[in-house]
Amino acid sequence: MSPVVSPLGVPNVPWCPSHIPPAVPNVPSEPIVPFCPQCPCVPCCPLAVRAVPNVPLPSPVSLCCPCCPHCPQCPQCPHCPRCPHCPCAVPAVPSVPNVPIVPDVPIVPSVPVLSLLSPLSPLSPLSPVSLLSPMSPVSPMSPLSLMSPMSPMSPVSPMSPLSLMSPVSPMSPLSPMSPVSPFVPIVPFVPIVPDVPRLAHGGAIATLIDTSLGTLALAVAGRVVTANLSIDYLAPVPLRSVLLLEAFLQRRQGRKLFLGCDLWDAEGTTLHAKATGLFIQQDPPKEAARGGDSGR
Numbered sequence: 001m002s003p004v005v006s007p008l009g010v011p012n013v014p015w016c017p018s019h020i021p022p023a024v025p026n027v028p029s030e031p032i033v034p035f036c037p038q039c040p041c042v043p044c045c046p047l048a049v050r051a052v053p054n055v056p057l058p059s060p061v062s063l064c065c066p067c068c069p070h071c072p073q074c075p076q077c078p079h080c081p082r083c084p085h086c087p088c089a090v091p092a093v094p095s096v097p098n099v100p101i102v103p104d105v106p107i108v109p110s111v112p113v114l115s116l117l118s119p120l121s122p123l124s125p126l127s128p129v130s131l132l133s134p135m136s137p138v139s140p141m142s143p144l145s146l147m148s149p150m151s152p153m154s155p156v157s158p159m160s161p162l163s164l165m166s167p168v169s170p171m172s173p174l175s176p177m178s179p180v181s182p183f184v185p186i187v188p189f190v191p192i193v194p195d196v197p198r199l200a201h202g203g204a205i206a207t208l209i210d211t212s213l214g215t216l217a218l219a220v221a222g223r224v225v226t227a228n229l230s231i232d233y234l235a236p237v238p239l240r241s242v243l244l245l246e247a248f249l250q251r252r253q254g255r256k257l258f259l260g261c262d263l264w265d266a267e268g269t270t271l272h273a274k275a276t277g278l279f280i281q282q283d284p285p286k287e288a289a290r291g292g293d294s295g296r
């Protein structure tokens with residue numbers, strides 16, 4: 001995947017509908033916005049810097065996520081569609097095509113249903129993985145619920161399918177290939193294996209799993225990064241499959257969170273994959289968290 005270069009000149013910076021960067025020459029002037037650099041929803045954002053109390057963040061970064069424990073600047077969140085707990089999360093990004101409006105998503109303790117869409121499917125609005133706040137009442141030991149807020153079904157239904165696909169056309173000016181793309185393409189659902197063109201790519205499944213486990217780790221511990229991910233692919237996943245993904249916290253050891261998940265078909269009869277992941281908590285600072293941990 002080609003690195004995305006932001007108007008801030010920082011490579012590999014993902015974008016989200018949360019910020020409005022300054023205009024850049026030769027770049028369309030849509031209100032394209034990068035991921036919130038403080039938001040725990042984006043633990044791997046390379047712009048992420050820990051906020052120091054009473055020290056303003058560098059311009060042009062402005063924060064918009066009220067559920068971010070590090071945001072000192074923005075008590076209101078009029079634009080951030082990634083925050084599931086924002087009471088006013090009604091994003092207004094009208095001039096960016098296909099930018100979804102993601103409403104607040106209640107957390108229902110249930111297994112998620114994930115839909116792997118074919119690249120031949122009509123483009124649909126992005127349905128990002130439901131973001132869970134660290135403040136949410138999710139039991140660390142309970143299965144993680146992932147629901148699509150964009151589902152045509154009830155937004156609170158645990159059976160809502162979750163779409164994982166790029167929200168923009170490859171030919172559009174907001175293509176993932178564009179240097180000003182507001183989105184990082186999450187999963188390239190292209191049939192790259194000629195003889196089995198209708199099967200989901202293992203890397204796409206890994207992304208699905210990493211994101212799901214990361215979301216659970218996020219709900220438990222705030223900002224995290226993946227340190228290790230191990231996947232057993234047990235049965236092929238056809239494109240357009242509806243899947244059940246059940247994620248669970250196995251144990252927590254200091255900054256380390258050991259998680260696991262099972263990826264089933266919709267009926268829960270075929271186990272497509274099993275995975276374990278190690279996530280490292282980024283907050284509090286690791287210096288403060290040292291001691292008490294023991295081994296890997």
Ligand SMILES: CCCCCCCCCC(=O)SCCNC(=O)CCNC(=O)[C@H](O)C(C)(C)COP(=O)(O)OP(=O)(O)OC[C@H]1O[C@@H](n2cnc3c(N)ncnc32)[C@H](O)[C@@H]1OP(=O)(O)O
Pocket residue numbers: 041042043044128129131210211212213214215218224225226227228254255256278280286293294295296
């Ligand atoms: C839609 C919203 C979705 C939200 C969820 C998205 C989730 C996606 C998350 C990602 O994909 S993040 C991107 C992929 N991951 C990375 O880029 C991480 C790159 N690696 C690092 O940044 C560092 O190596 C890392 C933070 C993982 C560890 O560095 P640190 O300096 O912070 O920790 P340190 O090296 O002191 O290790 C902390 C503990 O973890 C252990 N550890 C670290 N890496 C390990 C490893 N690979 N395997 C086993 N143990 C590991 C390490 O031994 C140690 O154990 P102890 O405290 O018991 O001594």
